[in-house]
Amino acid sequence: MARLTRVSNASMMTFSEKLSRFSVALFTPMCLVLATSIVVLYSAGGGAWQPFALSQLMKILLGFVVFFFAAFTNIKTWIKSAYLIYAIALIMIILVTFVGHTGMGAQRWLNLGFIHIQPSELIKIALVLALARYFAWMNSVELSQIKNYLVPIAMLLVPFGLIVAQPDLGTALSMGMITVGVFYIVGAQKKWFIIAAILGLMAAPVVWYGGLHDYQRDRIITFIDPDHDARGAGYQINQAKIAFGSGGITGKGYLNGSQSQQSFLPEKQTDFIFTMLGEELGFIGAFVLLAVYTWIILVLFWCAKTCRNRFGQLICFGFMLNFFIYYFINISMVLGLMPTVGVPLPLMSFGGSSLLSLMFGFGLAQNAHIHKDQQLSAKGS
Numbered sequence: 001m002a003r004l005t006r007v008s009n010a011s012m013m014t015f016s017e018k019l020s021r022f023s024v025a026l027f028t029p030m031c032l033v034l035a036t037s038i039v040v041l042y043s044a045g046g047g048a049w050q051p052f053a054l055s056q057l058m059k060i061l062l063g064f065v066v067f068f069f070a071a072f073t074n075i076k077t078w079i080k081s082a083y084l085i086y087a088i089a090l091i092m093i094i095l096v097t098f099v100g101h102t103g104m105g106a107q108r109w110l111n112l113g114f115i116h117i118q119p120s121e122l123i124k125i126a127l128v129l130a131l132a133r134y135f136a137w138m139n140s141v142e143l144s145q146i147k148n149y150l151v152p153i154a155m156l157l158v159p160f161g162l163i164v165a166q167p168d169l170g171t172a173l174s175m176g177m178i179t180v181g182v183f184y185i186v187g188a189q190k191k192w193f194i195i196a197a198i199l200g201l202m203a204a205p206v207v208w209y210g211g212l213h214d215y216q217r218d219r220i221i222t223f224i225d226p227d228h229d230a231r232g233a234g235y236q237i238n239q240a241k242i243a244f245g246s247g248g249i250t251g252k253g254y255l256n257g258s259q260s261q262q263s264f265l266p267e268k269q270t271d272f273i274f275t276m277l278g279e280e281l282g283f284i285g286a287f288v289l290l291a292v293y294t295w296i297i298l299v300l301f302w303c304a305k306t307c308r309n310r311f312g313q314l315i316c317f318g319f320m321l322n323f324f325i326y327y328f329i330n331i332s333m334v335l336g337l338m339p340t341v342g343v344p345l346p347l348m349s350f351g352g353s354s355l356l357s358l359m360f361g362f363g364l365a366q367n368a369h370i371h372k373d374q375q376l377s378a379k380g381s
Helices: 015-020 024-044 053-072 075-099 119-135 146-164 169-186 190-211 214-224 235-246 273-306 310-334 353-370
Strands: 101-103 106-111
Touching: 024 053, 024 273, 024 353, 053 353, 075 106, 075 119, 075 146, 075 310, 075 353, 119 146, 119 169, 119 310, 119 353, 146 169, 146 190, 169 190, 169 310, 235 273, 235 310, 273 310, 273 353, 310 353
Parallel strands: none
Antiparallel strands: 101 106
C-alpha cells in the first residue's frame, strides 16, 4: 500500500471556516431543481398539494438535514466510516431479499414502520464512497495491477446480483457504469475495458434467454419496434412521446397538460415527470431544466479538478458519474432513445429513497470541496 501522508493542521477547521468554503455554485442549482420538482408535482396532483407535492416537500426538508450533516461533518469521519456505510447498505439489500416490501411487482423496499426505504438507491452512493476510500491512497504501480481491482469488482457484483434479482435492472446497470467510470478515472488499463466489453457481448445471449424477465425482454423489443404491443408494453412510452411532442416550444400551460392531467400518462409523478414538464412548459421549460442539470455536472467536475486530495477527487467524480447516469438514462428513456427502465429523474421524481441518497451525495461532494486543500491519510487521522 502507498505511503500514507500526514493530515495538515488545517484539518481542525472551525464551522465558520467551513462555511466560508461552502460552494454556492453547487448548492444553487440543486435548490432550483428541488423547487421545480414541487411545482411540477403540484400540477401532477391536479393543482393540489396532495398527494404528491406536500409529501415531497417534507422529504426535501429532511433531505436538507442529510445534506448539511454530510457537508459539514469532518471529512475524516467519512474516510473512517466509508466501508461501514457500504456494509450497512449491503446488509439492507440482503434484508430486502428476505423481508422486503413488494410494490409494483418488485421486491425493492424495506418497511421500517414510519418509512419505506429502497436500499438500492443508497448503495450507489455508498459504493462511490467505498471506492474512493479504496483507491485514494494507491500509487500508480498498484493501480496498474489487476489484483487490486478484484475487491472493488466484488464490491460491485454482490449488490449487483441481489438488485437484479429484485428485479431492478436499471439500478444494477447504473452501479456497473459508475464502477467502470471510477476504474477509468483512477487509471485502469484500457485493455481491461476491451476484454470486459468482449466478455459482456459473449454473455449477452445467456442474459437474454436466462437472465431477463419477460417484461424486460418486451421493453427491449418495444424499443426496437415501437409498434410492437402498442397497447401493452409500448403504451407508456407512446403516451410519453405524445405528451412531450404536444407541448411544442412553449407548452400547453401550467396545469393544462391534456395527457398528464387526464391520466393518459402513467407514472407522471415519478419516472415520467420530465414528460409532464415538457407537455406543460414546452421545449423551453425542458431546455432550462437540462441547462440546470448541466450546471450541476460542470460544478461537480470543477470541484473534483480543484480538490487537492485524491479521496475528495474520487468522491466528486464518482457522484458526478452517478448523477449524470441518473438523468441521462431517465431522459433518454422517456424520449424513446433507450428501453424503459425504472430510473427516476434526479431531484425531480416523487419519492424519498432516491432524493435522500442524492442529498447525501451532494453533501459528500460539498464536504470534499470544503476540505479540498487538506492532506488526508487512509486512517483519517
